[in-house]
Amino acid sequence: MAKAAWVFPGQGSQAIGMGADLATVPLAQERFAEAESVLGWSVLEVVQADDDKVSNTLYTQPCLYVIESILVDLLQDRGHQPAVVAGHSLGEYVALYAAQVFDFAAGLTLVQRRAELMAQASDGMMAAMLGFDADDLAAKLEATPGVVLANDNNPGQVVISGTPEAVTAVMESVKAKRAVKLNVSGAFHSPLMAEAAALFQPVLESIAFATARVPVLSNVDPIPATDGAVLKQRLVQQMTGSVRWREITLALPELGIDTVVEVGPGNVLTGLTKRTCKDLALVNVGNLEQVEGFTN
Missing domain, CATH: 3.30.70.250 (Malonyl-CoA ACP transacylase, ACP-binding)
Known part of the structure; x- marks a missing residue:
């Protein structure tokens, strides 16, 4: 059996219509309804808007979190589990959700505030x-x-x-x-985000982080960790710190990983992995058909 890392893409992987096919599944319907109660708006309406509303940072991050989390739920509901997880920028929040560090609503609360602060960061x-x-x-x-x-x-x-x-x-x-x-509102992952990071920290501190069920490789530190306090501290640093994705990818074979499963829309992360570690098997799970066809 393959030993798989599940990886989750961040902003830039969004697309009009992403996740709409999931709305036929009862488990997903429950999540979309829960998300609307947290956000005050409908993810399904935003992702299907013709004006590309989904590419506005304010909406992009919550939509990606919700859809990727639903894909996690569907995979885990079918008995699949990763050996390790990692996410690129916003995707790290889904990785923490997949590792059961916090519940769906708690993660979405964090992501919504993060998106608001980053959307306001006009410098840079x-x-x-x-x-x-x-x-x-x-x-x-x-x-x-x-x-x-x-x-x-x-x-x-x-x-x-x-x-x-x-x-x-x-x-x-x-x-x-x-x-x-890049068409972004500010200088993300740089010291210019210090003010946004400071405003975000109280929200982050209000959320309890449990011990991860599987190791998490964080953006600012690719060493696997499961301790909730460590994972929270790394997330504190993430908004102003570099995304060390190359190092995360290089660490996977050393952990015995032979397969990388990109859970989310598009194929950005599998594309990056292909150019960094050519021997890793690559799988994409970004829609209902791919969930149902997943065998790892």
């Missing part, structure tokens, strides 16, 4: 860089105040974050195959 800029010299990029980041490595996704793809001037300066000075400004 983020850019994706592909095909670059890692040493050159590291040197330029070190020499340029106001910009940091926000997402270390794989050896050939990163995201930098900081003030518009600093991010632009690095984009223009580092030779890369592609450098693209």
Whole structure:
């Protein structure tokens, strides 16, 4: 039997219509209703809106959390369990839910407040860089105040974050195959999110974190952990800290993992994994048909 890591994508993987097929399942119907009571709006209505409302940070994060959590519920209801879990940025909240660190409503309460604070963060800029010299990029980041490595996704793809001037300066000075400004409201995963992180902390402190049922590899620390206090502290650091996804991926084979299951819309994380650890088997579970066909 495969030893699987379940991984959960974050903002950027959303798509109009995602999760709508789940609404035929009673378990999912209960979750959508519970989500509406927490959020005050309908996830199903937002994801099916033609104006791409689902790509507004305020809605993106709660919608991804709800849909990915429902996919977790459906998989676990069929007897499937991961050996370890990890999530990319927002996806870490689903990883913690899958590991039973908190319940569905508690996680959604955290995600809704996180989304509100991040949507209000209008200062700063983020850019994706592909095909670059890692040493050159590291040197330029070190020499340029106001910009940091926000997402270390794989050896050939990163995201930098900081003030518009600093991010632009690095984009223009580092030779890369592609450098693209991201359509986000602020400099996520950088020190510029310190104020938002400080406002978020009281909400985070109000939620009890249980011992995880399976190890969690956190964005800011890829060492597996199950202690609730440790996992909460790592989440405190997540808003201003880098997403160390490349290190998370490299840690999986060392933990005996042979299969990576991306639970959520799209295939961003399996795509990143393919370029980092070529020997890992890759599976995507992003809709009802894929849940029903899942055999690991």
